[in-house]
Every structure is written in structure tokens, then in C-alpha cells.
Amino acid sequence: MVKFSRIVILLFIDACIVTFSYITAFLLRFGFNVNDPVFDAWFAIYANNLLPITVACILAFSICGLYTSMWRYAGTDELIKIVAASGLAQLLVMFYVTFSVLSMPRGIYVIAFLFMVFLLSAFRISYRFIRNLRTPGTFNSFVLRIGRRDIIGGNVTKVMIVGAGEAGASMINEIRNHHEYGKKVVVAIDDDTAKQKHRICGVKVYGGRSEIRHAARKYGVDEIIIAIPSAKKKAIQAIMEECKRTRCKIKILPSLIELINDKVSVSKLRDVDIEDFLGRDPVHVNLREISSYIEGKIVMITGGGGSIGSELCRQIARFRPRRLIAVDIYENCVFELSNELRETYKNLEFEIVIASIRDKQRMREVFDKYKPHVIFHAAAHKHVPLMEKNPKEAVVNNILGTKNMIDLAEEFATEKFVMISTDKAVNPTNVMGATKRVGEMILQEKSQHSRTTFAAVRFGNVLGSNGSVIPIFRKQIEKGGPVTVTHKDITRYFMTIPEAVELVIQTGAMAQGGEIFILDMGEPVKILDLAENVIRLSGYIPYVDIDIEITGLRPGEKLYEELLLDEEGIEKTAHNKIYVGHPLPANPALKAMLDSEDRQDSIEGEVKKVSDMSEAEVKEWLHDIVPNYTPQK
Template identity: 40%
Template sequence: MNAWRDRWSGALPRLAVVGHDLAMVWVVWLGLHWLRYSIIPNPPAIPLWSTEVALVLAAQGVVFWQVGLYRGLWRFASVPDLWNILKASALGMVAIAVGLFLYNRLDMVSRLVLVLYPLVLMGMLGAPRLMYRAWKDSRNERGHERSVRILILGAGHAGEALVRDLRRLGTYQPVGFLDDAGRLRGTKVQGVPVLGRVSDVTEVARESAAGLLVIAMPSANATALQRVVVACERTGLPFRMVPRLADVLEGRSLPGELKEVAIEDLLGRKPVLPDWKSIRDWLGARSVLVTGAGGSIGSELCRQCARHGARRIALVEIDELALTTTESLLRRDFPDVEFIQVLGDCGDPAVIGHALSESQPEAVFHAAAYKQVPLLEAQLREAVRNNVLSTETVARACLKSDVGTFVLISTDKAVDPVNVLGATKRLAEMACQSLAERSSTRFVTVRFGNVLDSAGSVVPLFREQIRNGGPVTVTDPDVTRYFMTIPEACQLILQASAIGTHEAIYTLDMGEAVPIRILAEQMIRLAGKQPGHDIAVVYTGLRPGEKLHETLFHADERYRATGHPKILQAEPRQIAASEIESALLAMRDASARYDRTTLASLLRSTVPDFNPMTEQVAVAQDSTTVVAFPARNARKV
């Protein structure tokens, strides 16, 4: 009974709209004929109801229904609805003319009436809809006199759409626009005046008593956005921005949501847009396995795989809390995808063998790794064990299980390495290359730079330091790094995997490097503070294993373009597979004995372009033992 009552109560408003529209058809048809014949002597009588009128109502009613006029709501009536009404009126006129011609050869039907009918009917149907919407909008504005007053920067399409959304919400009151386009000065957008230029924001915000600034410039480049942010900061008011369309489509922002300006918005490099069709064609309906699935890259990689068609995802993770958290979030967002949890160290052959057996993957993404540069300088044994030996273990297990594609997630620090992280990642690349030479498994290596907001990266550190009142610590005023976002990094991994050939190394053309000093200052400003005044910036000197500038490309790898304009493929350098295999066996033995001296010697001799920094030594933090990397002419072990 309740369901029937709900269905009936929901149908009543729609029936009322249908009744209104048919009544307008009746009024327009009879009214136009009355006006047409009233100018001639002895006009014929026009009955209020007849078979002809019934045919007109029936023909026009069917057209209204077929055109979909009753799928919209009067509350949100707009120009597209008026266009739909005009189309329905014109088609109705054709249907009426055909019906009456068949009925009575258009006897007593004025040709002038047929011409005027669609235009007059559009006015009679559209005006009540627009008036109803205006009435509802005015009620919302009167009912929220204490709503937040908003000043919008940008009077383009995004700003106009924002005003409509804010009025529907009713809790915000747009008071004006600021835009640098001279042609807009003194005009109104959706009834909201354009009050000046963006540079006038401080004066206009004060005069209009604005409580919030909204940047409605989703297509602005980083330089323009930096200028707008600086102007907003001078007002002392909170500010938000309309998200970019790509962020909405990728699920990083909700439609209509106002987000805080993020540091990635100010980096100065346009995000790399992937070829989603090729990714979905390659990934669709596949089973995949991700090691390090609880990390920042691993978890986002699982999310991207689920979003773009994977049917089963195995999550291998050694951290039980990270595994549980990641798996629960994935199940919530992707209930149709099968997720398999495997708790354990992927460097354990039994763990990775079990995971491969359970999931039967067609692709494996190896994201598990240690990556903290200064820490690894003093933890050589764990760096080798996790970054090199575990990679070989997973790769060999994939060969044994006939996995179609193995993807090693590497780093730009593997190019001309100067620290333990870069050297171990380069050796992991070489280990995969040696295995690729005698297997059908497709080995793909993907290198990228620093990832914004990843665990342990500089952005969360700066954010925490700013939250605590400073100081913000920067290693050197001249240090630069290449940056990309977590979703962008994972999209690169999937894109390279989709276009990858056998034994391929891919890297991203990341544009210009970003000075870390500028990054720190921008983050301080985004927090509403002034660098050097509210928050101090302190330079601490380069840490062990760090260098001023990263290198993206190796001189001997002969990069060439791929099907994606921002992804380059490197030509793998020649290696001696037998020497790599012998070195890895020796490393396993040294690792089992925790012999860091031998590990240092093996790493230095096996990776010929490894040139350790900080006087070629790494001092263990909890020991007085010094692990020295031998000179280049040292005897190989």
C-alpha cells in the first residue's frame, strides 16, 4: 500500500504538468484560430471542443511524450528545455497537419495558424517553467539571508555554472565576479555583476563583504593560477577552486565540489593525459597482482586497475593495517571486482608462489620497495634484500607461473645512480633484463620522478612542519626535483604496460624540474601564511645520498618516441646475464650473513655507473661500523 501511495504521489506532479501542457495546446490552437477569423466579416463559429480539437491534442500529446518533454523538471528549466519545447512544437505542428489532412483535408484550418503555432506554443509552455524556476530561486535566496557571501574569480563558463549550482544549494550567495576580460566590465552573468579585475580582489572583497573566494578558472595554467592565489592570499579570506574536468572524470573530485587549491595545481607542468582506450583494451577483464599494494603507489595502482576493467586483483602486502585498510576501501568503491588479500613478504618464495596460485594473474605490478634515500644509505643490507633480491624472487616466480607481463616500478634515481636507492633499483632493472632474455614473459620497467604526497615524500613533511608552525626545512636553496602526482604515476605505469614491448624501459618526459625552495614557499602560502614572516624556511644541507639535480635520461640508452607523446622508450644497455646471476647469488649469501662490506663491494662492481656520494661511505646509525664502497678498479667478487 505504501509503495502504491509513493508511486501515485510521485506521478501526480507529472500528470499536472501534462494537463497544463495540453491545456496550453488547446488555448493556443483555438486562440490563434479565433484571432485569424475575427478579422473577416461573418467569422465561422469555433467550437470549444470537436473531433478536430481532440486530434490536435492527441497528436501533440504523443509528440510531447516521444520527445521526452516530461523527463525534465520545472525547477531546473533552462535554455536546453526551451529548445526541446520548440522542437516538440514544430514536430507537433507537422503531426497535426498530417492528421487533419487525413481527417478532413485541413478544412477550416488556417495556414497562418500552422506557421505561428510552434512559436506561440513554445512561449506558452516555456514562460511558466522559467517563471517557476525564478520563483524557487528567489525563495531560496530569501530563505538564506545568512548564507555565505561568495566572490567568484573568473566569469567564464565555469563561473556561470557555479552560480547556478550555488543558487540551487541556497546556502551560498554569489555577490559578484572578477575577471580580467575588458569586454565583461560592467556586465552581469546570471544576474551577478562583474565588479572588476582579479587584481582588485582585496578592495572588492571588502566592499562586498565577501566571506569566501572561489577561483573558477579550471583551464588556467600554473603561472596564472599562482598569480590568482597570491591575490587571494592578500585578502586574508579563505579561498577554494572549481575542480578541473579531468579531476571530476577520474573521481578525484565530485561534480560541483569546491576544493582547496593543491600544490599540484601550482607546479607549472600540465598533467599527462593517458590513452584510456588502449589501457582498457589491455587491462579489461584481466586478473592482476600488485606487490606493495598497501603503499601510496600500490593502493592507487589497485584503484586504477579496478576502475579500468580488471576483474580480479591480488593484493600482496607485508603491513597488515595497510592491507586491511586498502582492501576495505577497494571493496567499498568497486563491489563487482574480486579482491584477494595475501599478507606477507613478496621476497619470500612461498608467499609470492601462493599469491600467484590463488589469483592466476595475467600481469604483475611490482611496487614493493624501500625508497627513503638517506635511510637506505645506512641500511644497505635491507635495501639490497628488498629492492634487488625480492624483485628477482617475484620475477622468477612469474616466469615459473607463465605470467604474461611483469612490470617493475623503478625510479629516475636509477639513471647514473649516486645513492643506494638508485643503485639497487638499477640492479633490479638489470636482474629483470637478464631474465627477459630467456623467457616468454614480457618484462616492462617504468621509471618516474618524485611522487607528490606519497608516503615519506617531501610534501607531507612540509605540510606537517607548516601545521606545527615551522620551520620548514629545505636541504639546499638550489636543489630541484621532477614531480608528478600519485594518480599520474599510476596512469603512466598502466599506459606503459599497455604499449610495452618485450624487455622495455619507459620513462616520462616530465618537463621542467621544480625548485624545492619554491615548492616550500608555495605550500606555506597555500596554508594562509607568509614564508619568512609567519613560517621560517631553514636550509639544512644535502643529506646522505642526495644530489642537487636529478637526471631523467641516460646517455647510452637511446630514447625514442612511443605512441604516447609524453612517454619515451629507452634502449636497454647490454649486460652480461651470467655475471648478474652470479652476483645475485653472492648477494643472497652475503645478505644471509648480514655482511654489508661484501654487499657494498658487490653492488659497486655489478652496477658500473654507480658513483656513491658522501665520500663513498654509508655509516650505520646504530653501529660504529663503516661500510665503504670500493673504488671502481676493485676486484669483482
């Protein structure tokens, strides 16, 4: 009923505008000489046809959508509609008058057109203004500018918009039209010099990104909104580096692909996350290639309850495997994963196997029961400081466990075997890295004479994984600090768990046998910078609210990580984020173990001997197999 009443009122007002426009057009055309017989003759034609002329104009307005637009949010598009509607109205009137074997001076149509555009626009802008004034909270946030000072009533958040494009303009209008948000845009920033010192939707474009800190101080900004959905991650990263120098809260619009089919609005804003500081563009994979080797196959994931293993399960489930098997020694994580997957993928045949990769006989039973076509081997001991203190466990799990899986994959004619490795396997300085390097070497040696396609994937740290720095930092912040960093110059490569797993699955499609794939990790990140960013994202100021303490490098820890051995070389692949290193011949000591027919001298026999060694002897044994392993004293 309200909508019907609104349209009736609009029709009546528009009819008055049409009548006024034509009457004024006649008066101007004839110089207000109403006593002129010529005026009487021409005006009589209009007066006698007033109703059909008015109806023709209203019909034109309706065709152009003037009665379906929400004039509270009127903008450029609505102005274009008014111009088009007024022009169409004149064409319809001319057609009617000509069809009726009548005529009116052509100047009447031109003048009437101009008046209609002006009056229709003025009325609708007035409607928008009055409607905004009636909105609760408008007067509380009303700004009276005196000189260069803003006097603002109410509790209003002052906002800076970074990006004076269409998204920025939409965001300004959105905030302006919704006073319930309690925000006011006071300044805009854009690197386009053509926009600087001009205004966008009434807001001054102060300067480029280098002026963010200065503008934030000058205008008393409380919140910064980055409204450049089309920008590359590198550009967003650079902007956020400037933003974080302020003490403002930072929000960001999603990328264009996330905004598609949705208008720009405050509801689409999200808080800046730590991933935004990495400057990494989204990963794209070849879905057809992936589907070809997973769809309809039996897929096994070892370490299925871990950070990488569980994400592998989630993503592989999308490709409709015949059966998905998660193997893990710990029951809690895989139990929760099972509930999640069965809720999300109703038709997925998902099996949980509680078993240790160290127990070859148990794993043989698993292989015999399920006969997997594809294996992703993610089970491993991975925490560097823990493995430095427990090197025997690292050897048994990461070397013997991996060899068990490789042997069984070959025995049961598995099609593809992808091992998850680490950047710490390159010129290792710790036990964990050295044991993973041995696993790579066993895999490459086996691939030379096997029907199974073996490959390894090497990448750095994953954000948010169990035991990674981000969760540790957040727990320290929750306790009030300090946040601990081992060295002020220490750097690490980082990826998000989903993008690392997507690339791992892609490498499975590309593997031919014996490759070590290296994922493009982007630029290394200083852990000190990461700590500062996590503190800021938690709403605190580094070194003021939360202190950062330098504790010194831990046993086995490097200042920086590498992704490739010098002798491996590197080649591009069809995927721009995946590279491949050349297979290397096995170290003679390892090759002798693998070729030995004497069980005591085999890998299994050597690993049994490790149980009687001291920690120093275990590290020396690893050094014999991996000569570029440099154990720290």
C-alpha cells in the same frame, strides 16, 4: 495533487492567453472598427469555433512540452519551446479551419502567434520571478545597486566564475536559483575577448585570466569557481596559478568525462586538490592489451602492502586474474588491503604471503606453491636519508632481494617480470638510487638469455605515497608549522599513485625483454611552490599563517632528478606517456659477479662481505659497480 492543480491552473491561464491573442489579433487587423460588417463576418467564424480553436492551441502547447518544463528554471530552451508551440498552434488552427471549409484572414494567424509568444513567455517569467521571491532567504540576499556599490543583506559569499561558457552560465543560474547556498555571483572571467565587457546571465565578464586578482579585489570576491570542464589540465593549472595569488577559496567543476549525463550544479563542485596544480592530463591505457596478459593469470606483487604495491593490487583486480598474491614482510597494510579487496571484488582469489624477498629459500617455497605467471616487483627500501645512514640494509634488500626474485622468476618460468625503479637510479648521488640502478643492471643482464620477459619502469615521486612530501607537509601544517623545504630551488617530478600504476601495468603489456621504460612525468615541480600550494589548500596563507623554513639539502639529496642516462637514448612507444631506453651492457665488475662460479665472488658472496664493511666502504663498493654513482661526502 499539487502537480495536478498546477497543470489545471496553467491550462486555464493558457486558454485565456489564446482567447486574448485571437481577439486582439482581430481588433488590430480591422483597426478596432468593431461596427464594420466585414469584421462581424470574420469574427463570427472565430467566435463560433472558439472551443475547438482553443483546444487545438492547448494540444500544440502540450505536444511541445510546455506542461512538463520546470518553469522555475526557465531559460533559452523553454523560450524555444514557446515559439515552437505558438507556431504549431497556428498550423493546427489553420488546418481545422480549412478542414471545416471556413477561413480567416492570414494576418490573424501572424498577430496571434506574436501575442502568444509574448504572453506565454511573460507569464512563465513572472511565475519564475514570483516563485523566487517566495523562496526563503531571497530578500536577505537582495542586492540594491547604488552607483557602483553593492549593499548585500545577510551572510553572502561573493563568487567569481572563471569560464563564461555554457558551464559557467549554468553555474550562475544554479547559484541564483538556490539562495540556500548563501552565494552570489558578482563577476565572471573569460579569455575570449568577444565575451569580455559583456554580460552572461546578468553578470559582467570583467576580462581574461590576467585580471583575476584585480577583479577579486574590486568585487570583494570570497570564492572562485573554475567552470571550464572541457579545458586541458595545462590551462587549468595556469588559471589556478592566477587564482592562488588571491586569498579566495577555490573550487572547480570536474572534467566533462566526469560530468557526462549529469547537469552542472553546485553539488558537482569539488575543492581544488594538489593534483590540479601539476597540469597533467588523465592517463589512458589500452585495456585490451592489459587484459591479454593479466586476465586468467596468476599475478604476484612484492611489496603488496606499500603505496605502489597496494594500488597495483587494486587495479590488477579489475582485470580478473585467476589469482592475486600480495607478498610483504609487514602484515598490517596487506591485512587492510585484503579486507578492502574482498569487499570490492567478491569473486577475487586474493592471497597474502608474509615473507621477505631477502630470504631466497622462503621465496622459493612461495614460487613453488603459486607458480606466478606475472610478477610486479615493488618491494624495496626507498627513503633516501634512511638508506644513506643504513647502506648495508639497502644493499641486502634492493640488490640481493631483487636478484632473488629475478633468479626465481627464471627458475619457475614466469612469463613477465616488471621491476619498479626510480628516477634516482639515474646518475645516482645516494645509496638508494645506486642500489636500484644495480637492480636494473642485473635485470637487463639476465634478460639477454632468459625465457622470462624482464623489464623495469622508472618514474619519479608519487603524490601521497608513504613518506612523500605531501603527507609530511600536511602533518607540519596541522601542528601549526613551519613547513620544511630542503632548498628553495629543489625540484622533483610527480605523478599520482593511480596514474603511475596504470602506466606500470601498461608497460607489462609492451615489454619484450630488457627494456627500461620511462614514464612521462610532465614538468618538474619546485618543492617550494608545492609547499605554498599545500598551505593554501589547507586554508592558510604562506608566510603569514604558516611559515616555510629552508633546512638545507639532506645527505644524498639532489637539487633535481633525471629520468634517463645519456647513453641509454630514448624512443617513443605506442603510448604517448611511455618511453623506452636502450639496454646497456652490464658493468664489468657486476658482470664478473654474475658470471662467477665461485660463490664468494658472486653477488650473494659480495653482499655477505658488505656486512663487514664500514658505511664508506659500502659506498665505495657501490661506486665500483655503478661508476656514475657519486656518493656525497
